[in-house]
Amino acid sequence: xxxxxxxxxxxFLLSLAVVASPVxxxxxxxxxxxxxxxxxxxxxxxxxxxxxxxxxxxxxxxFLTSKDDVTDQPDWLTSVVGKPDANGLSSAPxxxxxxxxxxxxxxxxxxxxxxxxHGGKVLGIEFGDHVGDWEHTMIRFTNGAPxxxxxxxxxxxxxxxxxxxxxxxxxxxxxxGVGTHxxxxxxxxxxxxxxxxxLCDQTDAGPIWDPVLNYRAFWFDSSTxxxxxxxxxxxxxxxxxxEGASWLSFQGMWGDEQYDFLEHGQYCLELGSLEExxxxxxxxxxxxxxxxxxxxxxTESGCTVATSL
Ligand SMILES: *[C@@H]1O[C@H](CO)[C@@H](O)[C@H](O)[C@H]1NC(C)=O
Ligand SMILES: *[C@@H]1O[C@H](CO)[C@@H](O)[C@H](O)[C@H]1NC(C)=O
Numbered sequence: 001x002x003x004x005x006x007x008x009x010x011x012f013l014l015s016l017a018v019v020a021s022p023v024x025x026x027x028x029x030x031x032x033x034x035x036x037x038x039x040x041x042x043x044x045x046x047x048x049x050x051x052x053x054x055x056x057x058x059x060x061x062x063f064l065t066s067k068d069d070v071t072d073q074p075d076w077l078t079s080v081v082g083k084p085d086a087n088g089l090s091s092a093p094x095x096x097x098x099x100x101x102x103x104x105x106x107x108x109x110x111x112x113x114x115x116x117x118h119g120g121k122v123l124g125i126e127f128g129d130h131v132g133d134w135e136h137t138m139i140r141f142t143n144g145a146p147x148x149x150x151x152x153x154x155x156x157x158x159x160x161x162x163x164x165x166x167x168x169x170x171x172x173x174x175x176x177g178v179g180t181h182x183x184x185x186x187x188x189x190x191x192x193x194x195x196x197x198x199l200c201d202q203t204d205a206g207p208i209w210d211p212v213l214n215y216r217a218f219w220f221d222s223s224t225x226x227x228x229x230x231x232x233x234x235x236x237x238x239x240x241x242x243e244g245a246s247w248l249s250f251q252g253m254w255g256d257e258q259y260d261f262l263e264h265g266q267y268c269l270e271l272g273s274l275e276e277x278x279x280x281x282x283x284x285x286x287x288x289x290x291x292x293x294x295x296x297x298x299t300e301s302g303c304t305v306a307t308s309l
Contacts, residue, residue, distance in 0.1 A: 036076070037064040043257060052247040062252035063282060066131050070256075071264050076115055088210030093236030096217035097227070097248070099291050104143040107293070110211055111136045111286045113254070118179030119280075122198050122271065128180075132255025132282035135181045136289060137174050140296055146172075148296045148305055152289075153182035153201075154192050159296040159305045160185055166309065168208075176209075177201030186309050194271060216240045218248060222292035225249070248286055255282015 039047050039062045046062060055064075068074035082092035095111040112135050119128025139162070140148040146162040149172045165172035165185060174183040177190065182201050184190050191200040214234030218227045227245040231237065258281040259266040268277040290298045297303035 036067050038067060039063070039252075040065040040257065052243045056246045056249040058250060058252055060251035062250075063257040064132065064252065064254050065256045069264060070116070070129075070131060079115075084207045084209045087213070088208040089213040089234070090209050091214070091235060093232065093234065093239070094211035094215040095248075095286065096211070096215050096230070097220050097286055097291060098217065098230060099220045099222060101222075101292075101294075106141040106144075107138055107291070108141065109136050109138045109286065109289070109291065110215075111289075112176075112181065114181050117181065117283075120180060120199055120201070122194065122276070125269070126278055127199075127269075127276045128280055129278060130255050130258075130280045130282050132253070133181050134254060134283045134285055134289070135176075135183055136286070137172075137183055138296070139172065149185070150296050150298070151183035151185055152298060153177075153184065153190070154180070155299075157183070157298055158185060159303060160309070161305055161307050164306060164308050175203035175205070177203050194274075198271075216243070218245050220248075220291050225287075250285055251287060252284070253282045254285055257281050 037050065038045050039050050039058050041059070041061050041063070043065075046058070050058065050064065066074075068076075070077060082090050084090040092113070095113070097109040097111065099107045099109070101107060114133040114135070115131070117128070117130045117133040119126065119130070121127070136150075136152045138150040139146050140150070148159060149162055149165045150159045151157050151174055160172075162172065167173065172185075174185070175187045176183055178201070180201055182190070182192070184201070184203055187203050187205055189200050189202055191197040193199055212233065214236050216232045216236035216239070217230040219230050220227050227248040229240055229245050232240045256279075258277060259279050261268065264279065266277060266279050268275055290300070293300055295303040296305055
């Protein structure tokens with residue numbers, strides 16, 4: 001579950017045909033990193049530790065809180081563990097979730113976990129950092145053919161017809177923002193959330209991350225809210241059976257709770273109608289990302305599927 005921070009790269013997303021017959025790749029023997037977190041509720045520990053096998057026993061109010069003070073610059077904050085090599089192989093498996101739906105629809109979600117979100121600067125002041133970051137892209141298949149592409153970004157995201165998306169080897173391309181890991185269909189600067197281009201993500205065609213080389217894949221049944229193992233490639237294949245699928249049912253937060261004023265150097269400012277803080281809370285996991293959605297977008301109301309980039 002290690003991600004890497006502060007790098008811009010494009011992730012080339014696999015088609016279902018590739019999921020069904022994963023290519024043979026060199027397997028790196030790499031142990032599952034232990035969780036350097038303590039489960040906490042309201043900044044108070046509720047268990048000494050967690051494992052992937054027992055994390056789902058914890059409630060939705062639990063924050064998986066870093067044992068390290070992030071303002072002390074722990075090594076993992078700037079680590080390049082997980083940065084893809086020249087072949088696009090990352091040592092961090094992508095988590096794929098496949099969901100069958102009515103009308104011949106299959107949604108293939110690609111979840112990317114990063115250990116830290118570096119929010120960005122507004123007028124030179126840092127805002128919106130948090131421990132833990134889950135982002136996703138989704139390819140919708142209709143009667144076996146890819147028809148739409150969704151990219152998560154901050155509280156929203158964007159959707160395109162499959163035909164409109166930029167392809168690399170026939171697969172849609174996502175450009176991932178430096179620090180925030182927001183996904184975009186085009187490279188360059190993308191401003192969000194604040195007027196006047198005050199807060200912007202930067203993307204470019206950096207190192208390629210090819211999920212087909214290393215992933216764990218699961219089926220999700222939205223009528224019973226359960227995950228089952230589908231299979232994997234690379235490290236993801238080696239580890240998926242011992243990890244199981246129950247960890248995906250954890251409803252809590254994959255990072256620290258928003259620090260109180262002055263704790264860990266916390267500050268907050270009113271920006272227009274918004275209150276923005278240096279540190280916000282860690283994110284919920286894949287189960288909270290509307291896997292059973294009917295529309296292509298995570299937020300279904302007003303979802304527009306663009307027909308051009
Ligand atoms: C959280 O802990 C603080 C300090 O112990 C306490 O004052 C507060 O009521 C708690 N909040 C909740 C929601 O339990
Ligand atoms: C999970 O298992 C570990 C190892 O057996 C144990 O130390 C820990 O307390 C357990 N955590 C929970 C939340 O059950």
